[in-house]
Amino acid sequence: MSLQWVNISACLRSQKLLPPLSLRPHRLRSLRPSSFNSDRSGRRRVGPRCAMAMEGAAAAAVDQAEVSMKLLFVEMGVGYDQHGQDITAAAMRACRDAISSNSIPAFRRGSIPGVNSDQMKLVIRLGVPRSTQNSLDIERIKSIFPYGEIIKVEVVDGGMICSSGVCLEAMGDKNEDCYIVNAAVYVGY
Helix, strand or coil: CCCCCCCHHHHHHHCCCCCCCCCCHHHHCCCCHHHCCECCCCCECCCHHHHHHHHHHHHHHHHHHHCCCCEEEEEEEEEEECCCCCHHHHHHHHHHHHHHCCCCHHHHHCCCCCCCHHHCEEEEEEEECHHHHHHCCHHHHHCCCCCCEEEEEEEEECCEEEECCCCCHHHCCCCCEEEEEEEEEEEEC
8 A cells, every 4th residue: 555645734734724934823713713714604614635635644544554563663765876876775864864863772671561662563664765766775774773573564655766866976976856755753662
């Protein structure tokens, strides 16, 4: 099952459920719900694009429920490869970013009775531009994680290819492309 990444803020703004970006923060306090798109009962209506975004979130929850682990938390990160056009390097940086500012003492100190780092399970979901997905080296990506059993690595459409603004052949560049990958690491037992 793959997810479609949708900018929910833009979606809600297009349905007039959020004020336009042009409003300054001090003016946001003066807005009343009646100024947004709502029916007579005061309930806000959701348009088809927002409904699709919400269905995508529900699909993610269903997909997560299929994985046989008790989820504790989700770590998220972003990785870039500005030179060399190596999508695996960008994915590794995204995973490193996701796990680098966390400590998981619960697995080491016995905070969860009968569970230690040997029982830790990981599910890795990577948002990668479709045109580069076949170039991913999943084993190199898995090497980023110091412990825990990786029970699933899922690659979905996401991330971005943009211009770095310069092509430096000395750094291995083939063109000006910069690869960006998003990572979500689900941690449980």
